[in-house]
Amino acid sequence: MNQRNLEHGKKPSKIRELFEIAKKRKEKYGIDNVYDFSIGNPSIPAPEIVYETLRDLIDKSSNEEVHFYTSNPGDLSVRNAIAEYLSKTYHTELKGDYIFMTCAAAAALSISFNALLEKGDEVIVFAPFFPEYSILIEHTDAKTVIVKPDSKTFLPDFDDFKNKISPKTRIVVINSPSNPTGVVYKEDTLIKISEILKEKEKEFNHPIYLIADDPYRELIYDDIDFPIVTRYYDNSLICYSFSKSVSLPGARIGYIAINPKAKDVEDIFFAICGASRALGYVCAPSLYQFMIPHILGKTSDLSIYKKNRDLLYSELKNIGYEMIYPDGAFYIFMKALEDDAEKFALNALDYNLVIVPSDSFGYKGYVRIAYCVKEEIINNSIPSFKKLYERYQK
Amino acid sequence: MNQRNLEHGKKPSKIRELFEIAKKRKEKYGIDNVYDFSIGNPSIPAPEIVYETLRDLIDKSSNEEVHFYTSNPGDLSVRNAIAEYLSKTYHTELKGDYIFMTCAAAAALSISFNALLEKGDEVIVFAPFFPEYSILIEHTDAKTVIVKPDSKTFLPDFDDFKNKISPKTRIVVINSPSNPTGVVYKEDTLIKISEILKEKEKEFNHPIYLIADDPYRELIYDDIDFPIVTRYYDNSLICYSFSKSVSLPGARIGYIAINPKAKDVEDIFFAICGASRALGYVCAPSLYQFMIPHILGKTSDLSIYKKNRDLLYSELKNIGYEMIYPDGAFYIFMKALEDDAEKFALNALDYNLVIVPSDSFGYKGYVRIAYCVKEEIINNSIPSFKKLYERYQK
Numbered sequence: 001m002n003q004r005n006l007e008h009g010k011k012p013s014k015i016r017e018l019f020e021i022a023k024k025r026k027e028k029y030g031i032d033n034v035y036d037f038s039i040g041n042p043s044i045p046a047p048e049i050v051y052e053t054l055r056d057l058i059d060k061s062s063n064e065e066v067h068f069y070t071s072n073p074g075d076l077s078v079r080n081a082i083a084e085y086l087s088k089t090y091h092t093e094l095k096g097d098y099i100f101m102t103c104a105a106a107a108a109l110s111i112s113f114n115a116l117l118e119k120g121d122e123v124i125v126f127a128p129f130f131p132e133y134s135i136l137i138e139h140t141d142a143k144t145v146i147v148k149p150d151s152k153t154f155l156p157d158f159d160d161f162k163n164k165i166s167p168k169t170r171i172v173v174i175n176s177p178s179n180p181t182g183v184v185y186k187e188d189t190l191i192k193i194s195e196i197l198k199e200k201e202k203e204f205n206h207p208i209y210l211i212a213d214d215p216y217r218e219l220i221y222d223d224i225d226f227p228i229v230t231r232y233y234d235n236s237l238i239c240y241s242f243s244k245s246v247s248l249p250g251a252r253i254g255y256i257a258i259n260p261k262a263k264d265v266e267d268i269f270f271a272i273c274g275a276s277r278a279l280g281y282v283c284a285p286s287l288y289q290f291m292i293p294h295i296l297g298k299t300s301d302l303s304i305y306k307k308n309r310d311l312l313y314s315e316l317k318n319i320g321y322e323m324i325y326p327d328g329a330f331y332i333f334m335k336a337l338e339d340d341a342e343k344f345a346l347n348a349l350d351y352n353l354v355i356v357p358s359d360s361f362g363y364k365g366y367v368r369i370a371y372c373v374k375e376e377i378i379n380n381s382i383p384s385f386k387k388l389y390e391r392y393q394k
Numbered sequence: 395m396n397q398r399n400l401e402h403g404k405k406p407s408k409i410r411e412l413f414e415i416a417k418k419r420k421e422k423y424g425i426d427n428v429y430d431f432s433i434g435n436p437s438i439p440a441p442e443i444v445y446e447t448l449r450d451l452i453d454k455s456s457n458e459e460v461h462f463y464t465s466n467p468g469d470l471s472v473r474n475a476i477a478e479y480l481s482k483t484y485h486t487e488l489k490g491d492y493i494f495m496t497c498a499a500a501a502a503l504s505i506s507f508n509a510l511l512e513k514g515d516e517v518i519v520f521a522p523f524f525p526e527y528s529i530l531i532e533h534t535d536a537k538t539v540i541v542k543p544d545s546k547t548f549l550p551d552f553d554d555f556k557n558k559i560s561p562k563t564r565i566v567v568i569n570s571p572s573n574p575t576g577v578v579y580k581e582d583t584l585i586k587i588s589e590i591l592k593e594k595e596k597e598f599n600h601p602i603y604l605i606a607d608d609p610y611r612e613l614i615y616d617d618i619d620f621p622i623v624t625r626y627y628d629n630s631l632i633c634y635s636f637s638k639s640v641s642l643p644g645a646r647i648g649y650i651a652i653n654p655k656a657k658d659v660e661d662i663f664f665a666i667c668g669a670s671r672a673l674g675y676v677c678a679p680s681l682y683q684f685m686i687p688h689i690l691g692k693t694s695d696l697s698i699y700k701k702n703r704d705l706l707y708s709e710l711k712n713i714g715y716e717m718i719y720p721d722g723a724f725y726i727f728m729k730a731l732e733d734d735a736e737k738f739a740l741n742a743l744d745y746n747l748v749i750v751p752s753d754s755f756g757y758k759g760y761v762r763i764a765y766c767v768k769e770e771i772i773n774n775s776i777p778s779f780k781k782l783y784e785r786y787q788k
Contacts, residue, residue, distance in 0.1 A: 001658070001665050002534075005509050009668030016466065041462050054452050058445055068435050069643045072410065103497060103646070103675070110674025115399050132671070139672040140396075249463045250680025252497070252646075264395070271395050274403030277526065278533040280504025281497070285679050286644025 004138070013131055014360040015039055018345075022354040029352060035381035037369040038354045040179065040330065042247035044300045044372075050246055053294040057287060066290050070283045072273055074101025074255070081293035082255060086238075089297065090228035095260045100272050101284035103252040105215045105241035110136045112237055112256055113171070114275035115268065116209055117142040121170040126156045128333070128361035130179050130213070142170070146362050154183045154324050154333070158192060165200045171209045172197065174229070177216040180361050180368035181333040182309075182326020184220055187227040194233040207235040207263045215241040215254070218299050220328040221306040234261040237268075242292070244330075247300045253288035305330050308371045308378055315382050319389045330372040333358070336365050337392035347391065351384035398532070407525055408754040409433055412739075416748040423746060429775035431763040432748045434573065434724065436641035438694045438766075444640055447688040451681060460684050464677045466667055468495025468649070475687035476649060480632075483691065484622035489654045494666050495678040497646040499609045499635035504530045506631055506650055507565070508669035509662065510603055511536040515564040520550045522727070522755035524573045524607070536564070540756050548577045548718050548727070552586060559594045565603045566591065568623070571610040574755050574762035575727040576703075576720020578614055581621040588627040601629040601657045609635040609648070612693050614722040615700040628655040631662075636686070638724075641694045647682035699724050702765045702772055709776050713783050724766040727752070730759050731786035741785065745778035 012020075015038060022036035057066045065075070073079065080096030087094050102108040117123070119141035125133050127146050134144040147161045165172075174193065176185035185193075197208050212229035217240070220226060229236045241254035258268050283289075312332060316323060322335040334355075336344035341357035345367055348355050358366035371378065406414075409432060416430035451460045459469070467473065474490030481488050496502040511517070513535035519527050521540050528538040541555045559566075568587065570579035579587075591602050606623035611634070614620060623630045635648035652662050677683075706726060710717060716729040728749075730738035735751035739761055742749050752760035765772065 001661060002509055002512055002669065005668035005672055006661055006665040007668065008671050009509075009664030009666065012466070012667070013671075020465070039463070045458075046461060051452055055449065058448050058452070064439075065644075067440060067642050067644045069433070071414070072406070103679075106674040106676045108674075115396055115403075118396055135672050136674055248461050250459075250461045250677070250683075252676065252679045267395060267400055270403030271400040272403065273406070274399035274401065275396065277402050277407075278399055278529050279673050280500040280502075280530055282500045282646065283644070285497075285646045285682075288679075289644075 008135055015131070015356050018354050018356055021349070025352060025354070032376070032380070034352045034354065035377055035384060036354045037371065037373065038356055040244070040370050040372060041249060042244060042300065042372050043374055044247055044304050046247045047295070047298045047300055049295050049298050050248065050291065053291045054287070057290055066287050068286060070101075070286050070289060072276060072283055074099070074284055075289050078289045078292050081296060082257070085296040086228070086257065090226065090231070092228050092230045093260060094230065094257050098258040098260055098265055098269055100256045100269070100276070101289055102254050102256060103281060103284055104243055104249070104254040105213060105239050106132060106136070107252070107281060108239035108241070108254050108256045109133070109211070109213060110139070110279060111272055111275045111281065112211055112239060113137055113140050113142070114279060115271035117170055120168065122166060122168040123171040123173060124161070124164055124169055125173050125362070128180050128358055128363035128366070129173070130175060131360040131362070133173060145169070149363070154178070154181045155185070155189055156193070158196065162196055165196070165208070167204045169200070169208055171211055173211050173213060175213040177219055177326075177328025179216065179329055180331045180358065181324055182329045182331045183324060184224055184327040185227070186224060190227045190229065190232045197233060201235070209262075210236040211239060212236065213239050215244045216329040218245040219302060219305060219330060221309060222327050224327060230257070230259040234259055235263055237262075245299045246295060251285065251288045253284055253292070305372060308373070308375060311375065312369070312371050312378050315378075316385060319386055321385070321389065330370060332369040332371060333366050334369055336367055337389065339365055341365050341367055348388050351387050353381060353384050353388060402529060409525070409750050412748050412750055415743070419746060419748070426770070426774070428746045428748065429771055429778060430748045431765065431767065432750055434638070434764050434766060435643060436638060436694065436766050437768055438641055438698050440641045441689070441692045441694055443689050443692050444642065444685065447685045448681070451684055460681050462680060464495070464680050464683060466670060466677055468493070468678055469683050472683045472686050475690060476651070479690040480622070480651065484620065484625070486622050486624045487654060488624065488651050492652040492654055492659055492663055494650045494663070494670070495683055496648050496650060497675060497678055498637055498643070498648040499607060499633050500526060500530070501646070501675060502633035502635070502648050502650045503527070503605070503607060504533070504673060505666055505669045505675065506605055506633060507531055507534050507536070508673060509665035511564055514562065516560060516562040518555070518558055518563055518566040519756070520568065522574050522752055522757035522760070523567070524569060525754040525756070527567060539563070543757070548572070548575045549579065549583055550587070552590065556590055559590070559602070561598045563594070563602055565605055567605050567607060569607040571613055571720075571722025573610065573723055574725045574750075574752065575718055576723045576725045577718060578618055578721040579621070580618060584621045584623065584626045591627060595629070604630040605633060606630065607633050609638045610723040612639040613696060613699060613724060615703060616721050618721060624651070624653040628653055629657055631656075639693045640689060645679065645682045647678055647686070698769075699766060702767070702769060705769065706763070706765050706772050709772075710779060713780055715779070715783065724764060726763040726765060727760050728763055730761055731783065733759055735759050735761055742782055745781050747775060747778050747782060
């Protein structure tokens with residue numbers, strides 16, 4: 001048996017573990033009596049256009065394409081539509097030829113890592129970061145190198161970043177809006193990261209790829225223009241998922257978009273095709289591929305998340321909790337009331353609050369609260385958050 | 395860049411290469427003037443119950459589950475339904491707890507290999523075999539060991555099989571009905587394989603897993619009871635896809651079923667969960683998962699394939715070609731008219747016949763003809779097959 005994968009299976013992610021705990025508690029206490037902030041499962045329905053399009057595609061059941069294999073990188077008309085939409089919306093230049101359809105963002109990252117990494121390479125991630133990154137990186141026998149955040153802004157600590165880039169650095173991953181902090185990288189941050197990387201590329205004389213894990217791109221609640229990575233840095237890739245923006249995590253649909261300006265872009269595309277084959281991804285689900293051109297630019301009613309954020313942030317602040325202000329995504333990153341966030345999250349369970357300790361995100365002393373839940377769950381959870389706070393004041 | 399995956403991407407599978415050639419020829423000569431026998435894309439629609447169920451699930455759009463993440467192994471009610479159906483239909487004993495939902499059979503195999511294999515292990519496959527097996531196996535740094543067939547029956551050469559099992563053999567893969575030969579392993583073959591493996595397990599004192607790649611299980615046209623692997627051998631796994639039986643290759647839905655009697659079945663299940671995580675498979679598409687309980691035991695109208703097989707087999711026989719009689723799947727494995735099957739397939743293109751040379755299936759001198767096409771394509775292709783035959787008589 002493969003010992004590494006056995007370990008990954010025996011020790012599921014903290015998020016999934018708490019998701020399952022919450023599930024069991026809901027069966028015991030009733031679904032409305034457990035305040036499940038564990039998982040990023042969108043709480044709002046997909047926009048109506050999604051259902052309309054799916055119905056329409058299924059009714060045209062004579063249209064074989066909708067249920068049949070597409071080419072391995074996906075249907076070219078779909079890829080062209082995505083390239084056109086992104087280029088227009090984010091003022092960048094992308095091409096359908098360099099877009100590869102995937103089973104959402106996890107597959108996009110997995111395929112990209114397997115395409116670009118050789119054993120012993122290093123991948124830089126910025127703490128706190130989505131814990132699955134290290135599992136995916138480890139699978140390629142590359143090494144995850146963690147850069148610490150500025151403890152006030154939760155943007156990267158740029159000195160630490162510079163120091164951690166080595167001749168072995170092959171990939172840098174950014175994730176904005178961030179899971180778990182909700183922090184958004186504004187243009188100046190993108191420029192700074194790019195400048196540092198360009199310098200290091202020159203120094204080490206080989207490309208360093210900047211991968212933007214972008215599933216939360218549309219989930220920005222304040223007046224910030226989203227700076228897309230391909231505008232700022234040539235050797236870049238976008239990994240995207242429709243899971244969050246249109247509330248379809250179960251659909252497993254997303255893509256990799258390679259910057260056409262990337263060095264050896266043809267080879268990157270080939271390596272992505274090859275990695276996808278070697279991992280057993282034949283093509284992304286066809287029905288959902290053909291849905292995409294009809295729903296580009298559409299989102300679920302994201303104002304609900306904004307309302308949730310405003311409500312939960314101000315309530316928690318009132319109680320006395322410390323948090324980073326989250327511009328986007330649907331997470332609040334809150335300081336635990338003791339050094340051991342795992343213990344803090346365990347204590348929270350006493351009040352049926354299911355929150356995820358930050359340890360597995362590569363950062364200690366915080367918890368992640370996923371507020372993609374019904375508003376009443378937030379309202380009803382406040383007394384529990386109060387009790388939890390009071391417990392620590394004694 | 396990862397050189398191995400770059401190579402896989404630059405050199406797509408012969409099947410996919412010919413599929414793309416056929417696509418281009420169709421644009422040039424018209425869709426009905428190219429006899430595209432390249433790919434196993436089902437040519438018959440899904441059964442009506444598939445469309446009904448999908449429509450029904452989508453209309454219940456308030457039902458969040460249909461579009462949201464399921465647990466990593468899939469929804470338990472779906473897995474239980476599959477276990478119950480298989481146990482009843484094939485007189486075996488399976489459990490939902492040990493069923494893992496996947497993005498169809500390629501993912502099922504990829505995840506199983508990554509769960510069970512360590513670097514340096516050996517996997518036995520029986521030639522001729524689906525070429526993607528070796529790509530998936532190579533990804534785990536294990537080695538593909540090829541057992542030759544009996545040149546008359548195209549069942550395994552059992553002496554060669556015995557000789558090729560080494561202390562490093564960890565997995566044996568069977569595929570019945572076979573892609574590319576259409577041969578079906580009857581009960582006596584399953585018993586023989588199991589006996590040999592049980593003996594070798596004793597000799598080497600460790601489990602050897604028998605994986606049945608079963609997507610063509612329902613596509614058997616003659617009076618043969620399908621012998622399911624779990625009835626004959628304890629350390630066995632079934633990898634299944636709904637791509638062929640209900641004509642949904644684009645849906646990417648299937649499963650791994652582990653024999654509950656397998657040694658360390660719990661650990662196998664955990665290793666499968668872990669491998670799935672490490673490869674970036676979060677969960678199988680939810681909509682299609684929830685479709686499964688409604689369509690179990692249903693198939694497309696497979697009598698059309700039987701008709702195609704009977705027609706093509708007798709026509710080719712009449713012309714003078716030599717073939718193995720295919721009991722199942724939708725492939726005819728035909729002897730090329732020269733030693734070099736690649737050249738033969740290239741010559742066939744002159745008559746707009748798109749057929750796949752057997753070399754990449756680990757066997758020389760044959761071509762695979764995928765007869766999952768419209769009947770008129772078969773009828774119209776016969777003069778071309780005649781011309782091709784005559785060309786070799788000169």
